Amino acid sequence: MEWFKKIKEGVSAQPKKEIPEGLWTKCEDCGEIIYVKELERNFWVCGKCKYHFRIKSTDYINLLLDEGVLEEFDRTLISGDPLKFKDSKRYPDRIKESRKKTQRNDALIAGIGKIEGRKVSLGVMDFAFIGGSMGSVVGEKVARAIERSVEKKMPLVIVSCSGGARMQEGILSLMQMAKTSSLLARQHKMGLPFISILTNPTTAGVMASYASLGDVIIAEPKALLGFAGPRVIQQTIGQELPKDFQSSEFFLEHGFVDLIVERSQLKKTVSLLLEYLSCCQ
Amino acid sequence: MNGQFLDFEKPILELEKKIKDMKDFAAGEKMEISSEIRAWEKKLEKLQKDVYSKLTAWQKVQLARHPLRPQTSDYISLLFSDFIELHGDRNFGDDKALIGGWGKLEGKHFMLIGQQKGKDTKQKLFHNFGMMHPEGYRKALRLMQQASRFRKPILILIDTPGAFPGIGAEERGQAQAIAYNLREMSNLKVPLIIVVIGEGASGGALGIGVGDKILMLENSWYSVISPEGCAAILWRDSSKAPLAAEALKLTAQDLLELKVIDKIIKEPLGGAHRNPGEQALILKKEILKVLEELQGLTPQELIERRIQKFRGMGIHYQIEEKE
Numbered sequence: 001m002e003w004f005k006k007i008k009e010g011v012s013a014q015p016k017k018e019i020p021e022g023l024w025t026k027c028e029d030c031g032e033i034i035y036v037k038e039l040e041r042n043f044w045v046c047g048k049c050k051y052h053f054r055i056k057s058t059d060y061i062n063l064l065l066d067e068g069v070l071e072e073f074d075r076t077l078i079s080g081d082p083l084k085f086k087d088s089k090r091y092p093d094r095i096k097e098s099r100k101k102t103q104r105n106d107a108l109i110a111g112i113g114k115i116e117g118r119k120v121s122l123g124v125m126d127f128a129f130i131g132g133s134m135g136s137v138v139g140e141k142v143a144r145a146i147e148r149s150v151e152k153k154m155p156l157v158i159v160s161c162s163g164g165a166r167m168q169e170g171i172l173s174l175m176q177m178a179k180t181s182s183l184l185a186r187q188h189k190m191g192l193p194f195i196s197i198l199t200n201p202t203t204a205g206v207m208a209s210y211a212s213l214g215d216v217i218i219a220e221p222k223a224l225l226g227f228a229g230p231r232v233i234q235q236t237i238g239q240e241l242p243k244d245f246q247s248s249e250f251f252l253e254h255g256f257v258d259l260i261v262e263r264s265q266l267k268k269t270v271s272l273l274l275e276y277l278s279c280c281q
Numbered sequence: 282m283n284g285q286f287l288d289f290e291k292p293i294l295e296l297e298k299k300i301k302d303m304k305d306f307a308a309g310e311k312m313e314i315s316s317e318i319r320a321w322e323k324k325l326e327k328l329q330k331d332v333y334s335k336l337t338a339w340q341k342v343q344l345a346r347h348p349l350r351p352q353t354s355d356y357i358s359l360l361f362s363d364f365i366e367l368h369g370d371r372n373f374g375d376d377k378a379l380i381g382g383w384g385k386l387e388g389k390h391f392m393l394i395g396q397q398k399g400k401d402t403k404q405k406l407f408h409n410f411g412m413m414h415p416e417g418y419r420k421a422l423r424l425m426q427q428a429s430r431f432r433k434p435i436l437i438l439i440d441t442p443g444a445f446p447g448i449g450a451e452e453r454g455q456a457q458a459i460a461y462n463l464r465e466m467s468n469l470k471v472p473l474i475i476v477v478i479g480e481g482a483s484g485g486a487l488g489i490g491v492g493d494k495i496l497m498l499e500n501s502w503y504s505v506i507s508p509e510g511c512a513a514i515l516w517r518d519s520s521k522a523p524l525a526a527e528a529l530k531l532t533a534q535d536l537l538e539l540k541v542i543d544k545i546i547k548e549p550l551g552g553a554h555r556n557p558g559e560q561a562l563i564l565k566k567e568i569l570k571v572l573e574e575l576q577g578l579t580p581q582e583l584i585e586r587r588i589q590k591f592r593g594m595g596i597h598y599q600i601e602e603k604e
Contacts, residue, residue: 075602082539082596083530087515105600136595143592165483165505167515170529171541174483174505175594178491181463182588188464204456205505208484212460227455227484228446232510236446246451256454 027051029222043263052220052263054200057109057126060159064267065113070122072111074144079106079137083170091168098129106137107162110145115157116271118278121149124159125206133166134206139176142210146183155193155274160211164204177209184213193277195270198248198257200224212256216273218266219248219257285348289332289340293551296325329550336500339523341532342508344500345479349554351561352479353380353395353438359561360386361393367424369416373453376417378409378441379489381424386436386565389572392428394421394489395438398479411480412445415458418488422462425469434472434572437489443507444485459488466491467588470580474571476546476564477501477533478553483510493587494571495541497533498560499548503541504531541594544571 025036029051039046043063044053055063062068078095085091099105107129113122123145125132134142142158149156165173187194196214198207200223208227211217219225226246234241244250251257261269286294300321307314336344344350357364361384369375381394398411421437428435444455466473466489473492481490481503497503506514511529512521536542546567549556575583 076600077597078600080596080598083528085528087528136597139595140597167506167511167529169596170505170539171503171531171536172539172595174487175541175591177460177484177487178463178591179594181460182467182491182591185464185467186588189468205484207456208459208488209463210460212454212457213464226451227444227459228451233446233448233451237448242448245448250451254452254454256457 028053045263050221050262052200052222054127054161056128057104057124057159057161060124061109061113061122063263064115064157064159064270065122066116070109070111070113072109073148074110074141075105077105077137077140079135079169081168082136082172083168085168085170087168094130094168102126102128104129106141107132107134108138108141110141112148112152112154115267115274118155118271118274119152120155120157120274121145121152122157122159125161127161127163127201130166130168132160132162132206133164133173134162134176135166135169135173136176138162138166139173139179142176142180143183146180146187146210149192149194150183150187150190153190153192155195155277156187157195157197157270158210158214159197159199160202160206161199162202162204162206162211164206174205177205180210181213184210188213188215191279193274195273195277197266197270198223198225198251203227203229203246215277216259217257218259218261218269219251220266221248221260221262223248225251225257287340287343287347289336290551293325293329293332296321296328300325333550333552337523338502338526338529338532338535339508341500342480342502342522342526344552344554345502347552347554348400350479351553351557352400352440353397355557356395356438356478356561356564357384357393359558360565361391364393367427368420370419370423372419373416374414376409376414376420377407378411378413378445379417379421381421383433387569389569390433392424392433392435393438394424394435395478396441396486396489398440398442409445411441412443413441413485413488414445414447414450415453415455418444418455418458418462421489422465425466425473429469429471432471434474434575435469435492436568437473437475437492439475439477439481439486439490439503440479441482441485442480443482443510444488459484462488463491467591468584470583472572472575472578472583473587474568474575476568477503477542478564480507482507491587491591493575493583493590494543496544496546496567496571497536497542498546498553498564499533500552501533502526502531503533503536504529 027046030049198219364384366382399405399408475492477497508522508526511525513519553560
């Protein structure tokens with residue numbers, strides 16, 4: 001039975017070769033097994049199918065800003081619980097959990113940074129915080145980012161990633177759409193550029209307000225974009241949805257985004273656009 | 282009433298029928314029972330006040346959806362003279378879920394824009410249940426900009442279960458159409474008076490809802506999402522809508538408290554559907570009052586105040602940063 005023993009030994013030896021956690025990962029789209037370091041180098045884009053993994057707001061800051069440096073504003077804004085809202089959890093508990101999980105106080109980071117030497121007022125949403133939903137705090141921080149753009153006469157860049165308005169703050173969340181969009185009227189009139197970057201997903205209340213109001217609208221490939229959720233649409237019309245429905249490519253085809261840009265080209269493209277959208281040669 | 286009544290209306294309608302029967306009987310038999318009738322009428326009044334002073338959020342949602350509740354077309358015929366309907370967005374089509382056009386209210390010129398749900402099945406289908414497509418939002422903006430050019434005030438009546446969720450709506454840019462309205466309505470140079478007359482569901486309502494004064498009828502609702510939609514997402518069960526209605530704080534009284542609306546417009550006892558004529562007159566008085574307040578403002582003042590009005594909405598706090 002020597003041969004059996006040997007094999008047994010061989011088998012039991014297997015788990016000792018521990019793969020460090022997170023060294024390899026699987027593409028969420030095509031299933032390709034990818035080396036994480038390689039993925040990081042590639043801005044979290046699958047080398048095989050170009051699937052863009054969802055990344056954190058801080059990753060976009062590193063990606064877009066010179067030296068990854070953001071002078072952050074309004075970091076300490078935090079939402080209240082105006083509705084005393086409770087579903088399976090109390091809203092304040094939900095907020096507390098998200099703050100702990102993300103180390104952020106709400107779903108948007110805002111501030112001033114440089115893109116290839118040009119100062120911009122930047123806002124980046126983070127899906128990890130209650131689905132990137134927009135309540136009073138996100139609305140207020142977007143509003144202030146727009147105002148900074150106006151006061152300091154600098155371009156506005158917003159990276160959106162959101163399921164829409166935050167239900168737990170009810171009508172106040174809805175009103176953030178009007179609040180941000182009407183301030184953009186002022187920004188727009190002053191001739192200041194606004195570049196809106198849509199990432200996966202950008203839908204509902206955010207899509208139906210500032211995210212759709214850029215002078216130039218850029219989408220990452222294969223992001224889910226739209227107003228109504230695909231499930232709601234399917235239930236309403238009772239038929240299968242077309243392939244690629246509500247994707248970046250669908251939005252490009254129907255004329256609602258200017259261009260689709262891969263993450264590796266994002267900074268370069270934004271920078272070039274800002275050059276074109278300034279009044280001096 | 283063709284069986285069109287809500288559960289909590291039933292005891293009232295039964296009592297009303299009883300009183301009517303007594304009156305008919307008394308008239309037929311030539312009997313003198315007026316003191317008895319008066320006693321029953323007092324009882325009815327008390328019952329009505331009782332029921333309608335204690336409505337839950339969900340009951341108000343039901344009243345706002347009452348099949349006999351007056352709609353935009355009713356207010357047009359009850360209040361406006363010389364109404365001329367204008368159609369189309371000059372781009373794709375004419376959205377029947379939205380009625381727009383010129384009219385006169387007590388001789389004063391208005392651009393009137395309102396969502397229309399329809400009452401019977403045929404009308405409902407024609408008006409797509411008051412659910413607008415992108416071309417509806419674009420038609421609304423076209424008409425508002427026309428009013429702005431000719432310095433005429435705009436009256437907007439909101440009554441929608443939501444913007445239409447469909448393939449065509451997405452293909453033609455539902456989100457873009459609403460977003461664009463939110464921005465461009467801020468730029469209009471004339472008074473914009475918004476009245477929620479029934480349902481105000483989400484972006485579909487707000488897409489024509491940026492204004493200088495926002496009023497709500499007593500039994501209307503306005504929310505970030507419909508109670509059914511909210512229940513389906515947060516409770517995974519749309520039959521929990523009554524619970525969601527309570528949680529969302531969507532009644533006129535809630536919105537006044539949250540400083541989102543400026544005023545609640547009273548409804549006749551039992552709701553607008555019990556007396557559309559009276560409701561229209563109450564509405565007219567309020568519109569004219571609000572118009573008078575706004576008419577003294579210059580276009581620049583109107584725009585600045587409108588932006589500031591929405592700028593101030595929301596509740597947030599500042600915390601101490603601990604690094």
